Amino acid sequence: MPLQPFDDAFLADLPYDPEVLLFDAIVELDPEGKRVVCQMPTDKPLPFTTSQRAHPVRHPRHVAGATMVHASGMLGFIHSYYLHGMRHAAGWIGYGTHLYQVVFRKLVPPGAPILATCREVRARRGATKHFVRYAFEFRHEGDVCYEGEQSAVWMKVGEGDTITVEEG
Numbered sequence: 001m002p003l004q005p006f007d008d009a010f011l012a013d014l015p016y017d018p019e020v021l022l023f024d025a026i027v028e029l030d031p032e033g034k035r036v037v038c039q040m041p042t043d044k045p046l047p048f049t050t051s052q053r054a055h056p057v058r059h060p061r062h063v064a065g066a067t068m069v070h071a072s073g074m075l076g077f078i079h080s081y082y083l084h085g086m087r088h089a090a091g092w093i094g095y096g097t098h099l100y101q102v103v104f105r106k107l108v109p110p111g112a113p114i115l116a117t118c119r120e121v122r123a124r125r126g127a128t129k130h131f132v133r134y135a136f137e138f139r140h141e142g143d144v145c146y147e148g149e150q151s152a153v154w155m156k157v158g159e160g161d162t163i164t165v166e167e168g
Contacts, residue, residue, distance in 0.1 A: 003027060003039060010081060013088045022071045027115060029082055034120035036079045040071055042110045063108040068146045072136045075118040076152050086154060094154040102148035108140045115139045130154040
């Protein structure tokens with residue numbers, strides 16, 4: 001699949017400003033494998049990375065771990081939107097609940113893009129609440145730079161509903 005930029009409908013549905021989406025294109029949508037792959041450019045300003053007090057030896061400029069953790073949440077949103085049709089405008093919202101394992105395998109200097117994969121490991125789906133566990137693998141120049149498993153709760157809420165995030 002050639003790179004597919006995000007369309008205006010998706011960008012309008014994001015629960016965050018598009019500037020913190022951090023991805024610029026979909027590389028692959030695999031409904032059967034419950035997987036999405038997106039491209040994350042690293043050659044433009046990124047949260048936390050731009051605030052680093054870099055030193056060429058002791059603390060080289062790199063894509064900050066916090067940025068990758070946030071990117072994993074955005075990738076979960078992309079997954080729910082494109083593979084499950086869950087729309088923020090229709091009341092669906094997701095919140096991360098657990099980081100089971102997060103491993104940073106290499107420092108990523110700004111430059112080449114990261115290819116980020118999100119795969120649904122398992123899910124419990126109800127009419128208005130889903131619990132989903134995801135596996136993430138981010139690659140930079142062919143090498144794994146970030147991996148982990150995380151879970152999220154997705155809820156469909158209406159006007160006046162109170163949101164309570166509990167895994168049940």
